[in-house]
Amino acid sequence: MNLWRAFVTLVMLSFRRLLWSASTLMVAFPLLGCALFLLRRRYTFGYEGAAFGDEQIAFGHFSEELVLLLFVSFIMPICALAYATTSIGGDREDRTLLFLLVRPIPRWLVVLAKLIATLPLVVGLVVGSFWIYCRLAGPVGRMAFDLYLPAVFYMTVAYVSLFHLFAVSFRHSTIIALVYSLFMEILIGSMPGIVKRVTVSFFGKSMIFEMGADHGLQPPNPQWFVPMTTRGAGMALVAISIAGVLLTLWIFSRREYRDLT
C-alpha cells in the first residue's frame, strides 16, 4: 500500500468527477451568456478604438464592462464556487465522503487532493474563458488579457481556497458561497473606507486598476475606491490563498462530520 499512489488516485478521481459534474453545466450558461453579450457589444457598438474615436476609451469601456462588472464580479466567483464547494461539499452532501474518510489517507491529504483536483479545473476554465473573451473583443481585449492575467489568476486561486474553506466549514456551502459572492463581495466591496479590504475582489480590482492606469483606467469613484499597489494587492491575494488552504486543511483534519450516516 502506497500513500502517494492513493493520493494521486484521489486527485484523479476527484478531477474526473468534477469535470463531468452538474457544475460544468451550471457554469456553461453564464460563460456562454457573457460571450454573447460580448459579441453583441462588440458588433453593435464596437470595442475598436475607431468606434469611440479613441482606443483608450475603448479599453476603458472593455475593462469596466466586461472585466470588472461581468467577469471579476460574477463569472469568476461563480466558476470558482461551482467547483470548489462541490469538490468536498458535494461528497459531503451526497454522504460519499464517508468512503474517503475510512481509507488510510490522512484527512488533511484528502482535502488537499480535492483542492489540487479543483484548482487546475477552475484556473483553466477562468483563464481560458477570459482569453476567449479578450480575443472576441479585438485589439483592446488582447491588451487587457496581457495586463490583467496576473490579477485574474491570483483572484481565482484566492476564491478556490476561500470556497474550500466554506465547504469544510458549512454544510450548505454552495448557497453560503453564492450569498457571499453576490452580496458580501459586492456590498462590502462597494463601501467607502477600508472595510472593503476584507473582500477578495478589492485586491483583484486594485491590481486591475493599477495595471490599467497607464491606459486611462480609473476607479469610477476615486474617493471611495483607493486601490492598493499591484505588488501589495498581489501579496494580499497570495496570503488569502495560503491562509485559506491552511485553515481548510486544519479544520478538515480535526472536524467530525456527523451528518454522513
Add this chain to the structure above:
Amino acid sequence: MLLSFDHVTKLYGPVVGVNDMSCRIGPGITGLLGANGAGKSTMMKLASGQLRVTSGSVTLGEHDAWSSAAKRCFGFSPDINSFYEEMTGREFVYAMTRLYGYTAREARERSEQALVDVGMIDRADRHIAGCSHGMRQRIKLAQALVNDPPILLLDEPMNGIDPGGRRDIGELLIAQASKGKTILVSSHILVEVEHLADSILMIARGRIVASGTLSDVRNLIDDQPFTVQLVVEPSRRMASLLLAFDEVNSVEVRGDTLTVRTRKPAQFFARVGELVMRDAIVVHKMVSLDTGADAVFGYLEQGAP
C-alpha cells in the same frame, strides 16, 4: 486483532451517544444489537474513526481509531445508500481499492476477488444508480473486503437482502471469521445475527446491557419473566400446583395448554420434573416461548439504566 473500547463516552452536545462503554471485541463474529438510537451507529462511527471520543479510547490493535494508521486495519460497510451513482459496481469497488494505494493491477485483482466473494461479479458492470438495494449492499460489502482487513465493521449488512442473499453473506462472514478476523455486525433485526454471531453485545441508551453468547445473556436475566408453554393432563390440577410455587408468577389455562410465566426458569423446570414424577401428570409438550433474541433484548432494554 482486538477492537477495544475503554471507558468510552461520546457526547453530541448535551445528548449522550455512548456512555462509559468498555468492551473488547476479538476474533469471530460479534453481533451488535440495539434498537434505533441505542448507540450502535455511534459505536460503529467511533470504531471506524469518523467520530472522536469525548473521553476514553477506542483502539484497533495498537492504533487509535481516529488515526489514519488504524484505517489500514479495518473494512467498513456503512449503513448508507450513497455511492458514486454514475459508476458501475466494478468501477466503484476498483476506485475504492485504489484509494488504499495499490497498483492498478493489484487493485484490479483485489476488487474482482471481492466482487466474487459477495456474489456480484456477474452484475458488476451495471450502473450503481440502477442497482437494487440488495446489490448495493453487496457492493458496500465488497469495498470493505478489498484490503483483506483483520477487522470488519459492518453496519446493518443484511438490510434489504433477500433470504438467499442473507445465507450467502452469512456464509461469507463465517468464512472470514474462520480466518481469524474480528467481525462486528450491527443489526436491529435480531434474528439476523442470532444465528450468525459467536457472541453478542446488546446496547441500550448508550450502554452495554449484556454481552456474551445468546444463552449467556439469557442466563443474566434472572429477574425477568420467562414464558413457558405446557400441554399437560390434567391441566387444571397442574395449574393449581404450579401456582403454589414462589417462582411462578402466573399461569394461564386454555384447555390442555398452560402458559406459565416464571422469574426463575432453572428452579421452575426442576419443579415441573418433581410434579410429573409425584402427581402422575402427563406432559405432552413443553416449550419456552421467548428464548429468541427479541425477547432477550426486550427484557434487557427495559432494565437499562
